[in-house]
Amino acid sequence: MSNMVEIRWHGRGGQGAKTASLLLADAAFAQGKYVQGFPEYGPERMGAPIAAYNRISDERSSLHSNIYEPDFVVVVDATLLSAVAVTGGLKETGGIVINSEKAPAELVDQLEGYKGKVYTIDASSIAGEELGNRSLSNTAMLAAIVKVTGVIPEAAFMKEMEASIKDTFSSKPHVIAPNMKAIERGLKEVKGL
Amino acid sequence: MRKLLSGNEATATAMKQINPDVVAAYPITPSTEVVHYFAQYVADGDVDTQFVAVESEHSAMSACIGASAAGGRTGTVTSACGLALMWELLYVASGQRLPMTLAVINRALSGPININNDHSDSMGARDSGWIQLYSENNQEAYDNYIMSWKISEHKDVLLPTMVCQDGFITSHAVENIELLEDAKVKSFVGEFTPNRHLLDGKALSVGPYDTPQFYFEHQYQRAQAMIKAKDVVAQVSAEFGKLTGRNYSFFEEYQMKDAEKVIVVLNSSAGTARVACDQLRAKGEKVGVLKIRLFRPFPMEEIAQALSHVKAVAVMDKCDSFNGMGGPVFVDVRTACYELANRPMIINYIYGLGGRDVTVENFLHVYENLDKVVKSGKTDNVYRHVGVRGVN
Numbered sequence: 173m174s175n176m177v178e179i180r181w182h183g184r185g186g187q188g189a190k191t192a193s194l195l196l197a198d199a200a201f202a203q204g205k206y207v208q209g210f211p212e213y214g215p216e217r218m219g220a221p222i223a224a225y226n227r228i229s230d231e232r233s234s235l236h237s238n239i240y241e242p243d244f245v246v247v248v249d250a251t252l253l254s255a256v257a258v259t260g261g262l263k264e265t266g267g268i269v270i271n272s273e274k275a276p277a278e279l280v281d282q283l284e285g286y287k288g289k290v291y292t293i294d295a296s297s298i299a300g301e302e303l304g305n306r307s308l309s310n311t312a313m314l315a316a317i318v319k320v321t322g323v324i325p326e327a328a329f330m331k332e333m334e335a336s337i338k339d340t341f342s343s344k345p346h347v348i349a350p351n352m353k354a355i356e357r358g359l360k361e362v363k364g365l
Numbered sequence: 366m367r368k369l370l371s372g373n374e375a376t377a378t379a380m381k382q383i384n385p386d387v388v389a390a391y392p393i394t395p396s397t398e399v400v401h402y403f404a405q406y407v408a409d410g411d412v413d414t415q416f417v418a419v420e421s422e423h424s425a426m427s428a429c430i431g432a433s434a435a436g437g438r439t440g441t442v443t444s445a446c447g448l449a450l451m452w453e454l455l456y457v458a459s460g461q462r463l464p465m466t467l468a469v470i471n472r473a474l475s476g477p478i479n480i481n482n483d484h485s486d487s488m489g490a491r492d493s494g495w496i497q498l499y500s501e502n503n504q505e506a507y508d509n510y511i512m513s514w515k516i517s518e519h520k521d522v523l524l525p526t527m528v529c530q531d532g533f534i535t536s537h538a539v540e541n542i543e544l545l546e547d548a549k550v551k552s553f554v555g556e557f558t559p560n561r562h563l564l565d566g567k568a569l570s571v572g573p574y575d576t577p578q579f580y581f582e583h584q585y586q587r588a589q590a591m592i593k594a595k596d597v598v599a600q601v602s603a604e605f606g607k608l609t610g611r612n613y614s615f616f617e618e619y620q621m622k623d624a625e626k627v628i629v630v631l632n633s634s635a636g637t638a639r640v641a642c643d644q645l646r647a648k649g650e651k652v653g654v655l656k657i658r659l660f661r662p663f664p665m666e667e668i669a670q671a672l673s674h675v676k677a678v679a680v681m682d683k684c685d686s687f688n689g690m691g692g693p694v695f696v697d698v699r700t701a702c703y704e705l706a707n708r709p710m711i712i713n714y715i716y717g718l719g720g721r722d723v724t725v726e727n728f729l730h731v732y733e734n735l736d737k738v739v740k741s742g743k744t745d746n747v748y749r750h751v752g753v754r755g756v757n
Contacts, residue, residue: 194539197369197539198369201541206540206541207369207539207541208538208539208540209539210533210534210537210538210539211537213395213533213537213720214481214720232540232541233635233636234501234502234635234636234639234640235503235636235640235725236501236531236534236535236538236633236634236636236723237637237723237724237725238722238724241726246746251672261615273621281709287431328399335647339723341612
């Protein structure tokens with residue numbers, strides 16, 4: 173399927189990579205796309221490397237395997253760069269988005285010769301500043317991958333996220349605005365574009 | 366209604382729309398979510414089901430048997446060792462001709478313990494007198510689940526029905542789905558009006574000792590009901606097709622018309638096999654996929670007919686029978702083809718055990734080996750494995 177975008181998420185258990193992949197699926201679905209969002213399951217352990225996946229396309233994909241040649245990779249935790257082959261199979265026409273305060277050029281050495289585009293976003297700092305918790309970086313990461321892939325128009329994405337966050341946090345309305353701010357900054361602060 | 370749901374949520378949604386009288390369940394990964402969602406519907410008053418939080422799967426099936434014998438519409442959900450713990454009662458349910466449905470979220474049996482997908486749980490229960498439907502994705506799991514009640518409760522059938530889907534691969538993956546309106550589901554499934562039940566005011570015993578004077582006749586009746594179930598599955602599927610435009614047969618034929626090399630597969634990997642099939646078709650190879658939906662009763666004549674023009678078949682089993690000769694789907698497909706005048710050469714592949722990811726490359730490998738079988742005219746070893754380290 174030529175129009176299909178495949179995304180692989182790398183994170184550690186408890187960092188919300190799976191949740192982010194499901195939110196991306198929600199947002200793309202709301203734009204009329206066919207989507208798949210699924211994690212790689214095993215015994216779930218806090219801190220252990222995990223992967224999650226998205227397929228986004230204009231027709232239904234019948235594939236039910238993991239993604240081995242993704243168009244894009246998202247790394248929610250930069251310590252994984254030395255632990256997991258995050259660029260494995262990653263298409264050079266695509267790119268990798270890493271949660272890091274560093275500039276893309278500073279991380280290239282750790283990407284095993286990957287020649288495609290490298291992007292960084294300091295999602296942990298955004299989470300720390302907006303949400304008061306550096307480990308809640310997944311919303312800013314989600315915004316960054318939307319920006320980089322262009323799979324969803326930004327305005328539509330913001331609208332969809334607002335509805336989704338309002339729904340999720342209906343009992344905690346005070347966290348809605350900070351989350352929206354984290355998303356806005358995620359869209360704006362990607363380095364390497 | 367266009368929605369984005371996981372396979373588990375799709376099953377729970379269908380369960381809510383059907384609003385059974387009694388659901389008794391005990392949670393086990395990866396089916397836990399279905400019970401979780403459904404318990405929430407009960408707590409929120411979305412259904413008026415009597416939800417029984419039992420202490421084991423043995424009790425869950427026992428409670429369903431009691432509820433069904435008392436005239437209630439009932440069902441449960443489980444996986445793997447949970448299904449194994451129900452074993453004794455599976456036969457009791459079908460032997461007493463008690464309609465009910467069981468959503469099986471397929472997971473490997475222990476040991477060693479593994480929580481991921483294969484079909485060793487439901488395949489082991491294939492001869493327990495339960496109808497079995499298999500589902501490729503969330504949509505099929507939802508559709509089959511709705512149909513299963515009508516099939517199970519049909520007066521010519523009165524056999525319990527399992528609706529299977531792959532644990533995690535589809536149960537925990539969100540995908541697009543088309544849901545029916547509640548009212549449409551309700552009117553499609555209709556009211557359950559059992560002929561006789563324990564609460565109808567007339568004397569009735571359910572499950573007493575069956576002496577040698579009668580036991581055999583009762584088993585014969587159960588076997589006949591399973592034969593009749595085939596027509597009922599066809600009839601209910603046709604009605605469902607009229608309602609939804611989604612048409613289901615006993616199996617789905619993909620690129621089968623002129624196919625010479627065919628893969629037979631069920632559940633989630635069927636879609637992956639079709640992608641491999643498309644790649645080879647683009648190169649001009651005459652390959653096809655036959656996806657089994659109805660495994661019990663086994664549509665023997667129809668499958669034989671569908672494979673009658675084929676040169677070589679690979680039957681995929683996500684379950685090993687440890688019998689020295691091949692997996693359960695293989696054995697049945699091969700038996701079905703025995704009467705054919707020009708029967709195809711048939712080999713078996715055990716694949717994807719315990720959550721081993723099943724890829725397009727796996728299926729390309731299988732097609733390549735089917736090609737060797739066709740060219741050499743020999744099957745050689747029929748009992749093969751794909752995707753296991755050190756073997757291929």
